[in-house]
Amino acid sequence: MSALLDISHLTVSFDLPTGAVEAVKDVSFQVPAGETVALVGESGSGKSVTSTAIMRLLPDLARIEGEIRFDGQVLNRLSPKAIRRLRGNDIGMIFQEPMTSLNPMHRIGRQIGEVLRRHKGMNGDQARTRVLELLTQVGIPEPERRIQSYPHELSGGQRQRVMIAMALACDPKLLIADEPTTALDVTVQAQILQLLKSLQQRYGMAILFITHDLTLVRHFADRVCVMQHGHLVESGLTREVFDAPQHAYTRMLLAAEPKGRKVPVNEDSPLVLDARDIRVRFTTKRRMFGPDDTFEAVRGISLKVKRGQTVGIVGESGSGKSTLGRALLRLLPSEGTIAFDQQALEGLDQKALRPLRSRLQVVFQDPFGSLSPRMTVGEIISEGLRVHHPELSRRERDARVVEALKDVSLDPAMRARYPHEFSGGQRQRIAIARAVVLKPEFLLLDEPTSALDRSVQVTVVELLRDLQQKYDMTYLFISHDLAVVRAMSDTVLVMKNGEVVESGTTEAIFDHPSMPYTQALIEASFLNRAA
Incomplete structure (x- = not known):
C-alpha cells in the first residue's frame, strides 16, 4: 500500500536566546493510506513537534529540514x-x-459548525444536523443541549470528545491524533478508539496516533515508531515490536507500570476532612x-479523610469527580458542611480562607490552562511562597523552587523558561511542583x-507516596486511570451522575x-492494559 504521508530526514530545531535546540x-x-501508525515515547521525545511540523503549526523560530510529503505534495514547501x-x-x-484549542467565547456547536461551513460549504441547518450527528458519534450525552454549551461547561473528557468531533467533521484522508484519549475514562477510551477504527475502515482514512499509552498502541x-530525545530509535509492525523489542528504551517503556501499594494509615490517625451531604448545583437557564x-x-x-490517607475518586467523565473535589476546597459554592482540621469552612469568606x-493545595487536570503563559516556571512555582511565606528571601525561595523541580524530575536550569516551551507531560510536573513547594497538609x-x-x-506515583510519608500529607486523588488509583489509594469512591x-x-x-458500574470500569481498564 502506498504511503499517504512520507517523512524523510526530518529535523526540527528552535533558535532560542540560549542557542539552537534540536527537538527532532x-x-x-x-x-x-488506510493504516494506523503510532508515534510513541516519553514527554519531550519530539512526538508532538513532529505532528505540528506536519501541520505547519510551528512558531517562526522553528527551522525545518528534510521533506514532509503528503498525497504527492511537499507540505514544507507549500504557501500558507x-x-x-x-x-x-x-488533514x-x-x-x-x-x-486551549477551543474558543472559550463560542458555543461548541458554532465551533464545530465553522469547520463544516468553511470546508464543506454547508448552510446553518445542514451544519447543525451534522454537528449533532458528530456529537452523538463521539459519545456526548444530550447533544441537543450540549450544542449550546461553552467549553468551560463541559468536563475535560467531554471537551476532548468535542475536539475529536471537530477533527472528523470533514472526513479527512489523514487524522493526526495527539494523545486523543488522554482525558477520557477507560470505558470511553474503548468507544473512541472503536469509533476511529470504524471511520477509518469506512473512509480509508490513515491515522498518525501519538500517545504515551503503549497498551492502546x-x-x-x-x-x-518509538522516539527518544528527538531520535527514532525503533520502528516496525506493532506485534513484532511488542513481542521482541530490540532497543533498551522500548523495553523500558513496555515494562513501566505503577506498582506496589500505599502504606496504610494508622487506625488512630486524626480526621483531617469531614464533609457531610455535599451538594453542588449549577444554573443552566x-x-x-x-x-x-x-x-x-x-x-x-x-x-x-484521615491525616496521611489517600482517598481515590473514580468515575466516567461528567460523573462529578472534579466538581466534588473543588467544592471540598471551597473553590465552588456548595451546600452541606465541610470541616478541615475541625474548622468549619462553609461559613468563611475568601479573606478568612486565605x-x-x-x-489546602490543588493540582488541576489541565496544566496549560492553570499555568500563566506570562510567567517563567521559576516565577510560577515561587508565587505561592511569595504570598504565603513573605519572610523568605529571594535566594531562599529560589532554593525551594530548585528542590521542587528536582522532586518532580525536571532540570532546575529550566526554571527560566516559559510554559509553552515544555511538553504536556512536563507542564503537568510543573503544576505538581507548584503545589508541593508549599508542603501542604491536604492536596487535591x-x-x-x-x-x-x-x-x-x-x-510521580513514587514521588507522591514519598512526599506523603515524609510530610504526613493527605490526598484526594481524582483519576480515570484505575491502575494509578489502585497504587495510590487507601480507599476508593466510585461516582456516577453526581452520586x-x-x-x-x-x-x-x-x-x-x-x-455493575464498578465492574464495567475495572473490566475496561484491565482489558485496555491486557497484553
Whole structure:
C-alpha cells in the first residue's frame, strides 16, 4: 500500500536566546493510506513537534529540514494559503489539550459548525444536523443541549470528545491524533478508539496516533515508531515490536507500570476532612418569572479523610469527580458542611480562607490552562511562597523552587523558561511542583498523571507516596486511570451522575466490586492494559 504521508530526514530545531535546540533529529517514517501508525515515547521525545511540523503549526523560530510529503505534495514547501486548504479538510488533527484549542467565547456547536461551513460549504441547518450527528458519534450525552454549551461547561473528557468531533467533521484522508484519549475514562477510551477504527475502515482514512499509552498502541496501531530525545530509535509492525523489542528504551517503556501499594494509615490517625451531604448545583437557564433551571452535579455526598490517607475518586467523565473535589476546597459554592482540621469552612469568606490556602493545595487536570503563559516556571512555582511565606528571601525561595523541580524530575536550569516551551507531560510536573513547594497538609490531585507517559507516571506515583510519608500529607486523588488509583489509594469512591455508587477499601473495590458500574470500569481498564 502506498504511503499517504512520507517523512524523510526530518529535523526540527528552535533558535532560542540560549542557542539552537534540536527537538527532532533526522527522523524518517511513512504512514500508508488506510493504516494506523503510532508515534510513541516519553514527554519531550519530539512526538508532538513532529505532528505540528506536519501541520505547519510551528512558531517562526522553528527551522525545518528534510521533506514532509503528503498525497504527492511537499507540505514544507507549500504557501500558507495552500496549507490552510489542507488543514481541517484533508488533514484533521486532535490536539492534546482541548481547553486551549477551543474558543472559550463560542458555543461548541458554532465551533464545530465553522469547520463544516468553511470546508464543506454547508448552510446553518445542514451544519447543525451534522454537528449533532458528530456529537452523538463521539459519545456526548444530550447533544441537543450540549450544542449550546461553552467549553468551560463541559468536563475535560467531554471537551476532548468535542475536539475529536471537530477533527472528523470533514472526513479527512489523514487524522493526526495527539494523545486523543488522554482525558477520557477507560470505558470511553474503548468507544473512541472503536469509533476511529470504524471511520477509518469506512473512509480509508490513515491515522498518525501519538500517545504515551503503549497498551492502546498494542490494540489500535498497525505499526509503531518509538522516539527518544528527538531520535527514532525503533520502528516496525506493532506485534513484532511488542513481542521482541530490540532497543533498551522500548523495553523500558513496555515494562513501566505503577506498582506496589500505599502504606496504610494508622487506625488512630486524626480526621483531617469531614464533609457531610455535599451538594453542588449549577444554573443552566435563568428565568424572569419562576425558578431558574438548575443541574445538580453533586448529590448529597459525605466522606471522611484521615491525616496521611489517600482517598481515590473514580468515575466516567461528567460523573462529578472534579466538581466534588473543588467544592471540598471551597473553590465552588456548595451546600452541606465541610470541616478541615475541625474548622468549619462553609461559613468563611475568601479573606478568612486565605490563611488556609497554603495548607489546602490543588493540582488541576489541565496544566496549560492553570499555568500563566506570562510567567517563567521559576516565577510560577515561587508565587505561592511569595504570598504565603513573605519572610523568605529571594535566594531562599529560589532554593525551594530548585528542590521542587528536582522532586518532580525536571532540570532546575529550566526554571527560566516559559510554559509553552515544555511538553504536556512536563507542564503537568510543573503544576505538581507548584503545589508541593508549599508542603501542604491536604492536596487535591485532579488527574495529576493523565498527561504523563507511563515511565514518568511511575516516578510521580513514587514521588507522591514519598512526599506523603515524609510530610504526613493527605490526598484526594481524582483519576480515570484505575491502575494509578489502585497504587495510590487507601480507599476508593466510585461516582456516577453526581452520586457515590460504591465505596470501600482499595482491595475491596478492585478485587470484589459489587456494583455493575464498578465492574464495567475495572473490566475496561484491565482489558485496555491486557497484553
